[in-house]
Amino acid sequence: MQTKPSDLGLVARVTDLTKTYGSGPAAVTALDGVSLGVRRGEFTAIMGPSGSGKSTLMHIMAGLDSPTTGRVWIGDEEITGMGDAALTLIRRRRVGFVFQAFNLVPTLDVEANVTFPFELDGRRPNTTERAWIDSLIDSLGLRPRLRHRPAELSGGQQQRVAIARALGARPALVFADEPTGNLDSRTSREVLALLATAAAEYGQGIVMVTHDPVAASHADRIVVVNDGRIVADEGRLTAAAASELVLGLEAAR
Amino acid sequence: MRTRLRGHAATVLVAALSAAFGVVLLGIVEVLTIAANANPVVGDLGSAGIMLAILAYVFMAIAIYVAAIVTTNTVATIVAGRIREIALVRLLGASARGERLRIAREGLSAGVLGAVIGTAAAWLLLAMLVLVGEGTGLLPAGPTYAFVTGQMAIPVVAVVLTTWLAAWVGSRRVLSVTPVQALGAAVPTASEALRRGRRGAAWAIEAVGVVLLLLGAALGQLTPLGVLIGIVGGICSFTGIMIGAPLLIPPVLALVGRLFGRDPAAVLGTRNTLRHPERSARAAIGLVIGVALVTMFVVAGMTANEIVMQRMAAEWGTTAPLDSTLGTMMSILAFLVGFSGVIAAVGLVNTLTVGVLQRTREFGLVRALGLSRGQLRRTISVEAVQLAVTAVVVGFVLGIVYGWLGAESMFGSSQVNGLVAPVVPWVLVLGVVVVAGVLALAGSLIPARRAMRLVPVEALAVE
Numbered sequence: 001m002q003t004k005p006s007d008l009g010l011v012a013r014v015t016d017l018t019k020t021y022g023s024g025p026a027a028v029t030a031l032d033g034v035s036l037g038v039r040r041g042e043f044t045a046i047m048g049p050s051g052s053g054k055s056t057l058m059h060i061m062a063g064l065d066s067p068t069t070g071r072v073w074i075g076d077e078e079i080t081g082m083g084d085a086a087l088t089l090i091r092r093r094r095v096g097f098v099f100q101a102f103n104l105v106p107t108l109d110v111e112a113n114v115t116f117p118f119e120l121d122g123r124r125p126n127t128t129e130r131a132w133i134d135s136l137i138d139s140l141g142l143r144p145r146l147r148h149r150p151a152e153l154s155g156g157q158q159q160r161v162a163i164a165r166a167l168g169a170r171p172a173l174v175f176a177d178e179p180t181g182n183l184d185s186r187t188s189r190e191v192l193a194l195l196a197t198a199a200a201e202y203g204q205g206i207v208m209v210t211h212d213p214v215a216a217s218h219a220d221r222i223v224v225v226n227d228g229r230i231v232a233d234e235g236r237l238t239a240a241a242a243s244e245l246v247l248g249l250e251a252a253r
Numbered sequence: 254m255r256t257r258l259r260g261h262a263a264t265v266l267v268a269a270l271s272a273a274f275g276v277v278l279l280g281i282v283e284v285l286t287i288a289a290n291a292n293p294v295v296g297d298l299g300s301a302g303i304m305l306a307i308l309a310y311v312f313m314a315i316a317i318y319v320a321a322i323v324t325t326n327t328v329a330t331i332v333a334g335r336i337r338e339i340a341l342v343r344l345l346g347a348s349a350r351g352e353r354l355r356i357a358r359e360g361l362s363a364g365v366l367g368a369v370i371g372t373a374a375a376w377l378l379l380a381m382l383v384l385v386g387e388g389t390g391l392l393p394a395g396p397t398y399a400f401v402t403g404q405m406a407i408p409v410v411a412v413v414l415t416t417w418l419a420a421w422v423g424s425r426r427v428l429s430v431t432p433v434q435a436l437g438a439a440v441p442t443a444s445e446a447l448r449r450g451r452r453g454a455a456w457a458i459e460a461v462g463v464v465l466l467l468l469g470a471a472l473g474q475l476t477p478l479g480v481l482i483g484i485v486g487g488i489c490s491f492t493g494i495m496i497g498a499p500l501l502i503p504p505v506l507a508l509v510g511r512l513f514g515r516d517p518a519a520v521l522g523t524r525n526t527l528r529h530p531e532r533s534a535r536a537a538i539g540l541v542i543g544v545a546l547v548t549m550f551v552v553a554g555m556t557a558n559e560i561v562m563q564r565m566a567a568e569w570g571t572t573a574p575l576d577s578t579l580g581t582m583m584s585i586l587a588f589l590v591g592f593s594g595v596i597a598a599v600g601l602v603n604t605l606t607v608g609v610l611q612r613t614r615e616f617g618l619v620r621a622l623g624l625s626r627g628q629l630r631r632t633i634s635v636e637a638v639q640l641a642v643t644a645v646v647v648g649f650v651l652g653i654v655y656g657w658l659g660a661e662s663m664f665g666s667s668q669v670n671g672l673v674a675p676v677v678p679w680v681l682v683l684g685v686v687v688v689a690g691v692l693a694l695a696g697s698l699i700p701a702r703r704a705m706r707l708v709p710v711e712a713l714a715v716e
Contacts, residue, residue: 059710062621064621064709064710065708065710084625084626085625085626088620088623088624088625088626089623089625091621091622091623092622092623092624093623097621097622099618099621099713102614102615102618102713103618104618105521105615105618105619106528106615107521107524107525107527107528108520108521108524112520116517116619116622117622117623119517119520120517120622120623120624120628121623122516122517165622
């Protein structure tokens with residue numbers, strides 16, 4: 001019998017991933033033989049310079065993009081080669097997203113944004129889910145803003161709404177793409193602490209793409225990608241050490 | 254000079270349609286005149302010919318007017334999409350006035366191109382009509398049907414000039430673009446709130462219009478000359494409604510939006526039309542005018558017919574079978590005015606398409622969050638149908654009121670039993686609702702297909 005990703009405690013896994021854009025002499029290799037597993041309750045930061053392939057890796061892991069070769073699992077389900085409709089359902093039900101900016105649907109108020117994944121499924125949150133969402137809204141301090149539109153919120157508040165949405169449906173996996181890229185340092189710390197809590201207390205696997213060593217220092221694990229390959233896979237590091245790690249790459253070029 | 258036609262396809266099409274319509278109408282009048290002259294029994298068309306020519310010019314003017322409104326709104330939509338670009342050239346030292354002139358010049362080029370295409374298409378159509386007419390014997394053989402006349406320069410020049418003017422009026426927002434907008438990271442979401450001055454002007458003009466309309470109808474009970482005051486009132490009141498459209502249209506949109514239920518795709522679609530009241534009003538107003546005009550002519554005609562019938566019944570105890578002739582005439586009139594509706598529909602589809610392009614990022618987000626392709630298509634269709642139905646409903650209400658007041662102003666003095674209720678052709682109502690709905694759905698296919706081809710990752714990366 002084959003080993004299932006969950007037997008290894010993994011909520012997401014990719015093996016021998018390659019991604020090439022274009023063909024012939026003009027072909028660009030974004031990913032070159034990447035294998036990675038993300039464990040339950042683990043907050044993983046993917047670091048790397050611009051153009052290293054870290055965003056492509058996240059997009060493929062989240063079912064937003066497809067690899068050229070290699071295999072991808074979310075939970076125990078292999079999503080490699082899935083059609084658009086099936087991938088859409090996976091994203092809706094199994095994955096949460098926090099992007100750098102433009103995270104919220106501008107026409108919906110805060111509450112509707114938070115429950116949007118449920119709405120897409122054509123259902124209302126049940127009592128347990130409702131209680132969970134209410135506790136998220138309270139702990140994120142969004143209660144007084146439920147009727148506000150995204151345009152009426154500050155950048156930090158918008159990110160908190162996105163986090164409430166990403167955690168609301170309790171997906172096993174949350175992807176965050178430079179979630180603190182547009183925030184001041186204090187708000188950044190709050191947002192990162194929230195993500196760390198989500199992993200530690202609620203057992204969600206969190207994958208954060210960032211090039212900020214301070215942000216990465218909040219993670220349990222730091223994976224460094226350079227030129228489409230994983231070049232380092234470390235545990236928790238200080239911001240200074242994380243910075244050294246990436247700077248070392250630059251020097252080695 | 255940097256003159257481009259990017260994004261002006263709709264303007265070219267609208268100019269071509271209205272120019273072609275005008276040229277075809279004049280051509281038909283010319284062909285009929287030649288045919289009549291060739292017939293020894295009919296001979297000169299005389300006053301009937303003059304009537305035909307006047308009708309041709311009236312409908313041509315309506316079409317060009319609607320086209321100008323549509324183009325104004327198309328250009329305003331283009332400008333809204335180019336804010337960043339305009340801000341950048343302003344930052345680099347271009348003057349606001351210069352940028353506006355450049356957009357007006359683009360409008361002029363689009364108008365010229367459209368007018369040329371339209372005229373060529375019209376001549377082709379007329380030549381075919383003559384061939385068919387001669388073949389079937391509807392047109393007497395013998396004379397050469399040289400349908401090209403010098404008068405045809407009138408619609409062509411009018412279309413070019415109004416397109417130019419419309420582009421100038423539609424580009425006024427360029428003046429309020431500040432260079433610093435080029436630097437802002439935020440997508441421009443400024444809700445174009447209706448300025449208080451505009452709101453006041455809309456109310457004032459509307460009030461004057463309503464008073465004159467009622468005065469006309471009241472005077473109409475004594476003399477047919479009431480219609481002259483009524484016409485002035487109608488023009489005033491309609492102008493008021495056009496200026497105030499961003500106030501008037503959204504509540505109706507919200508109401509119509511409820512018909513689509515709470516399905517998430519429907520909610521995304523209906524909410525979006527309310528996000529930019531001005532843009533929605535711009536998209537809808539052309540269709541409102543088209544539907545209002547058709548309804549007005551038909552309701553006025555049928556109500557007038559009812560008044561005359563009642564009078565005849567009272568005086569002679571019989572009703573003459575006027576119905577069928579009048580019915581045919583009404584149908585032809587409705588068709589001629591309906592052409593303006595087609596021009597308006599082009600505007601609606603264009604606004605939808607541009608709206609989809611401008612929301613690439615939003616669509617990328619909702620697709621990433623799990624909105625399926627089918628749901629995205631439904632979102633866009635719901636938006637289109639909601640706009641079309643709203644425009645049709647508002648157009649009907651206006652058309653019925655204007656048509657009825659018009660009939661009362663002109664024929665009120667012939668009434669025998671007091672006021673006659675407006676006669677509403679429900680078949681026409683149903684027909685227009687269905688046609689507008691289908692047209693909007695079909696039109697939304699173009700933007701929907703574009704949106705469905707979006708790859709979420711790429712869409713999210715778009716500025």
